[in-house]
Amino acid sequence: MLNRRYFVTSGVLGLGVAAFPGVGWAAPGTDKKFVFIIQRGAADGLATLAPTGDPDFLRARGDLAADAAAGLQLDTMFTLHPAMGESAKLFALKQASFSHALASGYRERSHFDAQNILESGGERPYGRDDGWLGRLLTLLPREGAKGLAVAPAVPLALRGPIAANSYAPSRMQDANSDLMARLTNLYAEDAQLSALWSGAQAAEAMAGPPADQALRGGKALGQMTAGLMNGPNGARVVMLEANGWDTHFQQKGRLNAALGQLDALVGSLRDTLASEWSNTLVMVATEFGRTVAFNGTGGTDHGTASAAMLFGGSLTNGGKIVADWPGLKASQLYEGRDLKPTTRFEQFASDALARHFSLDPVRTKGVLFPDFA
Amino acid sequence: MMTNAAIALNRFGLGARPSASAPASPTNWLKSQIEKYDPALSASASQPSRASIAASFRDYQLDPKDPQVAGKDAAATMPVDSMTQIDPAKIEKVVNTLRLQYVAAVDSRIDAAITSDTDFAERLVHFWSNHFAVSIDKLPVLALAGDYEFTAIRPNIMRTFSDLLFAAVTHPAMLLYLDQAQSIGPNSPLAAQVAARRNRKLGLNENLAREILELHTLGARTVYDQNDVTEFARALTGFTVGGMAKGPVQRFLAQNGKDGDSQFFAAIHEPGDRNVIGRRYRQQGEAQARAILADIATHPATAKHIATKLAQHFAADVPQSSLVARLEKSFLESGGDLPKLYRTLIDSPEMWLPKQVKFKSPWDWVISSLRALNVRELPNNRQSANMLAQMGQPIWKPGSPAGFSDMTENWAGGAALMRRVEIASRIAERSANRVDARTLAPRILSTQLSAMTAESIARAESPSQGLALLLLSPEFLRR
Numbered sequence: 109m110l111n112r113r114y115f116v117t118s119g120v121l122g123l124g125v126a127a128f129p130g131v132g133w134a135a136p137g138t139d140k141k142f143v144f145i146i147q148r149g150a151a152d153g154l155a156t157l158a159p160t161g162d163p164d165f166l167r168a169r170g171d172l173a174a175d176a177a178a179g180l181q182l183d184t185m186f187t188l189h190p191a192m193g194e195s196a197k198l199f200a201l202k203q204a205s206f207s208h209a210l211a212s213g214y215r216e217r218s219h220f221d222a223q224n225i226l227e228s229g230g231e232r233p234y235g236r237d238d239g240w241l242g243r244l245l246t247l248l249p250r251e252g253a254k255g256l257a258v259a260p261a262v263p264l265a266l267r268g269p270i271a272a273n274s275y276a277p278s279r280m281q282d283a284n285s286d287l288m289a290r291l292t293n294l295y296a297e298d299a300q301l302s303a304l305w306s307g308a309q310a311a312e313a314m315a316g317p318p319a320d321q322a323l324r325g326g327k328a329l330g331q332m333t334a335g336l337m338n339g340p341n342g343a344r345v346v347m348l349e350a351n352g353w354d355t356h357f358q359q360k361g362r363l364n365a366a367l368g369q370l371d372a373l374v375g376s377l378r379d380t381l382a383s384e385w386s387n388t389l390v391m392v393a394t395e396f397g398r399t400v401a402f403n404g405t406g407g408t409d410h411g412t413a414s415a416a417m418l419f420g421g422s423l424t425n426g427g428k429i430v431a432d433w434p435g436l437k438a439s440q441l442y443e444g445r446d447l448k449p450t451t452r453f454e455q456f457a458s459d460a461l462a463r464h465f466s467l468d469p470v471r472t473k474g475v476l477f478p479d480f481a
Numbered sequence: 482m483m484t485n486a487a488i489a490l491n492r493f494g495l496g497a498r499p500s501a502s503a504p505a506s507p508t509n510w511l512k513s514q515i516e517k518y519d520p521a522l523s524a525s526a527s528q529p530s531r532a533s534i535a536a537s538f539r540d541y542q543l544d545p546k547d548p549q550v551a552g553k554d555a556a557a558t559m560p561v562d563s564m565t566q567i568d569p570a571k572i573e574k575v576v577n578t579l580r581l582q583y584v585a586a587v588d589s590r591i592d593a594a595i596t597s598d599t600d601f602a603e604r605l606v607h608f609w610s611n612h613f614a615v616s617i618d619k620l621p622v623l624a625l626a627g628d629y630e631f632t633a634i635r636p637n638i639m640r641t642f643s644d645l646l647f648a649a650v651t652h653p654a655m656l657l658y659l660d661q662a663q664s665i666g667p668n669s670p671l672a673a674q675v676a677a678r679r680n681r682k683l684g685l686n687e688n689l690a691r692e693i694l695e696l697h698t699l700g701a702r703t704v705y706d707q708n709d710v711t712e713f714a715r716a717l718t719g720f721t722v723g724g725m726a727k728g729p730v731q732r733f734l735a736q737n738g739k740d741g742d743s744q745f746f747a748a749i750h751e752p753g754d755r756n757v758i759g760r761r762y763r764q765q766g767e768a769q770a771r772a773i774l775a776d777i778a779t780h781p782a783t784a785k786h787i788a789t790k791l792a793q794h795f796a797a798d799v800p801q802s803s804l805v806a807r808l809e810k811s812f813l814e815s816g817g818d819l820p821k822l823y824r825t826l827i828d829s830p831e832m833w834l835p836k837q838v839k840f841k842s843p844w845d846w847v848i849s850s851l852r853a854l855n856v857r858e859l860p861n862n863r864q865s866a867n868m869l870a871q872m873g874q875p876i877w878k879p880g881s882p883a884g885f886s887d888m889t890e891n892w893a894g895g896a897a898l899m900r901r902v903e904i905a906s907r908i909a910e911r912s913a914n915r916v917d918a919r920t921l922a923p924r925i926l927s928t929q930l931s932a933m934t935a936e937s938i939a940r941a942e943s944p945s946q947g948l949a950l951l952l953l954s955p956e957f958l959r960r
Contacts, residue, residue: 218688220881234701234883260873261894274894278871278903287906287946291953294937298955300840300893308895358569 139387140252140465141337143346143377144241144265145370147394148223149354152408153415154400154447155363156192157206157429161185164436168400175360182206186429191368194375198419202426203378207456208415209431211396211449213480215442217410219354222395227265229454231479240457240476241345242268247467247475248344256311256336256343258329266347271303273343275311275336311336326369330376337381337388348373353394359407374419386421389464393417393453399445400436412446416456424463454480484835487927491960492832492839493795495600496849497925499916511601511827515820518602520635522589528631529582531653534624535724535741537578579624583617586627587866587876594848595857602638605823607844608794610634610877613649613697614884617877621657625741626877629654642787642817643778647771650693651743653722659689659882666718666751685751690714692882698777700786705758712755716762716770719750784812791822794887796831797838804831837929837959840889843872845960846901850952853925854912872900902953909948918947922954929956 158176159165161184166173180188180196186208188196198204214225214233221233229240245253246269255272257263266272288309295301314336329348337343350373352366370392378385397414413434420426432450434440442448454477461476462469474481489507490497497503504510597603610630617623633652637645649655656662664686665672672683690713695701723739745767755762757773758780764772777783788808792800811825826832841849847868851857869875873892879885886892918938922930934954941947951957 220883224881234695237888257894257896259894260871260897260900261891267890271890274896276871276896276900278900284906286942287902287949290937290941290946290950291902294933294950294954297933300889301898301955301958304893304895304898308899311895312899 141342141344141346141381141384141388142244142461142464143333143337143348143388143390145348145350145373145390145392146223146226146263146265147350147353147370147392148219149351149394150219150222150396150398150410151353151366151394151414152355152359152363152398152411153208153210153394153413154397155359155408156189156367157182157208157415158187158189159185159208159433159436160187162433162436164440168436169402172360172402182429185433186431189363189367191364192371194371194378195417195419198374198378199427203419203421203423205418205423205426205428205430206415207418207430207451209413209434209447209449210416210451210453210456211413212453214396215412217396217412219395219410224264226393226395226453227263229265229477229480235479237264238268239263239265241266241347242270242272243475244461244465245270245272245345247472248465252344254341254343255345255347257347258333258336259347259349263347263349266345272345273307273311275308277332310341314338314342326371326373327376330373331380334377334380334384338384350392355398355407359402378419378421388420389423389460390419391416391457391460392419393457397447400441400447401445412442413449414447416453418460420464452480484928485833487929488833488835489601491849491926491929492837493601493604493827495594495597495603495845496852496960497927498852499855499921499924501598503927508827512824514599514601515639515823518599518639520638522593522631522635528586528589528627529624531625531628531741533741534579534582534628535722537575537582537624576620576623579620582624583626583877584863584866586631588863589627590630590876591848591851591865592857595851600852601823604795605638606630606635608791609638609645609649611879611884612790613645613655614879614882615654615658615877616879616881617875618880619658622654622877625652625654625657628652630877639820641778642783642812642819642822643775645819646693646697646778647774650689650697650774651720653741653743655689656720656722656743659692660686661689661717662721664689664714664718665749666715668753669718669749669751671748685711685714685718687711687714690717693774694777696883698786699780699782700789703782703786704780709757712757713770713773715751715753716755716757716773719745719747719767720770721746721749779813779816781813784809784817787817787822788812790887791826792831795826795839796829798888801831804829835929837956839960840893841958841960842885842887842892843869843874843897843901844876846952846958847872847904849957849960850905850908853921853952853957854908854916854948856908856912868900868904872897872904901958902949905949905952906945909945909952913943913945913948916948917944918951921948922951925951926954926956930954931956 154165155176158173158179160173160177176187176189179190180192182188182199188199195204212222212225213231214222224233227239228236230236241255242265245255253270255266255270257266257272257274258276259274260276262272262274291305295305333346333348337346350370352362355362374390377390381388393416394414397411398408399411402408434448434450436447438444440448458473458476459469461467462472485507486503489504489511493511594603613634615622615626615629617626629652633648637648665683667684675683687710691710694705694710694713699705721744723742723744747766750766752765755769760776762769762772788805789800791808792804796804807829808822808825811822815821847865851865866876874885918941922935922938934956938947938950941950
């Protein structure tokens with residue numbers, strides 16, 4: 109049992125062109141939407157999607173594994189964290205799928221380098237100044253190439269040849285509408301500022317009244333983001349940032365809160381996007397995972413492989429967990445301490461996106477992750 | 482020409498102030514700042530000492546948050562329960578103390594930027610502080626970031642690049658930020674001792690070595706490879722911080738009277754000669770890393786990297802190759818003499834083109850706004866710090882050792898522009914009763930003021946709206 113290789117293949121991973129028979133690549137769907145949620149700080153995939161079917165997991169994590177077992181059992185091997193009730197419901201409806209033991213090509217344990225790679229889609233830190241979401245925009249038809257980051261400025265992942273917009277809710281008092289109109293005039297002859305200004309005003313208008321902008325938790329963020337995606341002028345490729353995953357210390361409570369917010373965010377995207385949910389793919393990923401063993405302060409330290417998630421109303425292979433499970437015996441760990449990566453994030457992401465947007469998978473991978481392809 | 486005066490004030494400096502008259506000779510005015518610059522900050526006298534910062538930090542550090550601290554040795558003397566139950570209230574108190582130290586330092590920085598008469602030199606402080614970036618999202622850096630800029634950067638920006646490099650990378654904030662403080666030579670006396678007594682292997686951390694080569698000096702994908710990084714990391718072992726490093730080093734150094742200070746601890750230095758970028762370094766101890774640093778500080782790849790970054794910061798996102806080549810030559814010929822490099826920049830025709838091509842960073846925009854309106858916040862600059870965080874440039878928190886980007890795309894976001902509109906409205910409201918935008922605009926922007934902006938300000942519905950339009954005008958958003 110301990111050496112069992114847990115391997116459910118859905119055809120999404122690793123099969124390339126053969127997995128996409130008969131799809132016409134020439135006309136990618138224009139009504140498709142994509143949301144990427146980056147978990148900054150290294151989320152613990154072993155707590156999020158606990159391998160409760162692996163006895164070594166119980167041995168390595170002791171009491172904390174028992175907590176995991178109280179979660180939402182998805183199959184004989186994996187149990188979803190108890191804070192993720194909405195995600196479990198989506199999984200049951202085949203509107204969620206998970207990948208485990210996954211990582212980018214980065215094998216050190218620095219947040220900033222790893223996030224830089226996760227965002228740029230490059231093979232080494234600071235090797236690129238554009239990102240894979242930004243390059244995704246170049247594969248979409250012009251009217252669908254609307255990128256938006258919920259952040260003050262556009263993060264690396266969404267930078268590229270096609271300018272993306274950014275929106276960040278503010279606690280500051282709104283500028284008055286008369287000043288806004290005058291600025292439209294003042295910027296009229298300035299190409300850069302007039303483009304930014306009209307984008308900013310459009311995002312502001314779509315985000316709705318200030319009451320919705322307080323961002324008290326994942327639910328409000330989901331509602332606001334869905335508002336920014338609705339309608340013909342809505343954003344098609346959106347990036348959200350989730351923080352609070354660097355759980356060196358007292359992980360149980362902190363992860364419970366962070367996963368609860370993430371779960372509420374996903375649930376609220378589904379509810380607010382409503383009929384558009386069937387055109388939407390949501391991807392959740394982190395820069396690396398955390399140590400298999402707990403440290404002396406009820407937390408975990410920087411590790412290697414973690415889990416990633418997909419959600420969407422018309423997910424191919426929904427309700428499945430894809431993992432070439434490496435095992436958790438000491439000899440099976442990466443450098444004796446971390447879950448060993450068996451799947452590349454780049455493959456996972458480019459396959460999911462090629463499917464979602466009906467793009468040629470080889471070309472998609474080549475554009476999104478040229479160093480990997 | 483007035484245009485050159487405006488360029489000196491706004492492109493080289495932190496922005497015109499209404500109280501100061503336009504310099505008669507812009508280049509002389511800028512060059513004189515190199516002599517007049519005072520590295521001391523009046524407000525920094527009240528900064529806490531490193532020893533007191535270390536004392537605050539140690540309250541936190543000695544809690545066995547880190548697995549290495551909480552390892553076998555701690556386990557021998559502490560019951561398991563007391564290790565896992567750390568009083569959160571105590572941690573919060575320590576973090577609050579560190580945060581107050583950070584806020585005080587931020588206050589000094591903003592105050593100096595708003596009031597300085599040598600604001601080209603202040604720009605250089607900000608440039609170098611960001612080039613050698615630390616980030617307060619690592620807890621020890623929270624308290625030390627101010628000390629880092631005030632004692633490692635400020636006193637060295639008018640010396641050689643080599644002096645500045647050594648001061649920056651051996652300051653406790655950098656040693657802790659990039660994990661050098663815990664890096665131990667695997668064959669050092671201490672590692673041998675620990676291996677024998679506790680059957681544990683101690684080792685290298687390459688983080689700082691890599692970032693020095695990649696970010697601070699030679700630049701990515703230039704003349705070094707992984708072997709050079711590892712060899713350099715071996716040479717750097719020994720540089721650590723009294724009372725603040727993690728792991729076994731900390732136990733040896735905690736009480737030697739140098740709390741919070743950088744020091745070279747020979748017992749963790751990796752013995753032997755080192756080979757870095759084709760040179761053999763036979764020095765032992767601290768002299769080894771010093772020799773390597775001195776060599777890479779004047780390496781041609783470093784000259785090119787620094788010339789490019791300086792030109793990107795002051796001239797254009799994609800700087801003219803003639804400008805970069807001239808700066809590079811000045812750097813190489815002078816052995817990295819920084820005042821000479823700045824004079825070359827001032828004398829470069831590419832810097833004096835009338836067209837504005839750089840979009841101000843949030844920091845440059847907030848500081849130039851406060852200078853234009855002659856505003857000093859009382860009792861402190863916390864509100865300005867919050868504004869900068871809202872715009873995506875929280876002070877000393879770039880989140881990465883690469884520092885904040887100097888590229889337009891990083892700052893010219895729709896949301897960021899909307900934040901500037903909100904912030905400009907707020908700053909303008911506070912100053913509208915004492916400043917008239919119609920007379921202020923030509924004093925600040927000189928001949929850069931466009932007819933469009935002047936007309937827009939003249940037609941504003943209120944004094945406050947006029948000021949907001951000035952701060953938001955295309956020519957004020959750029960430099």
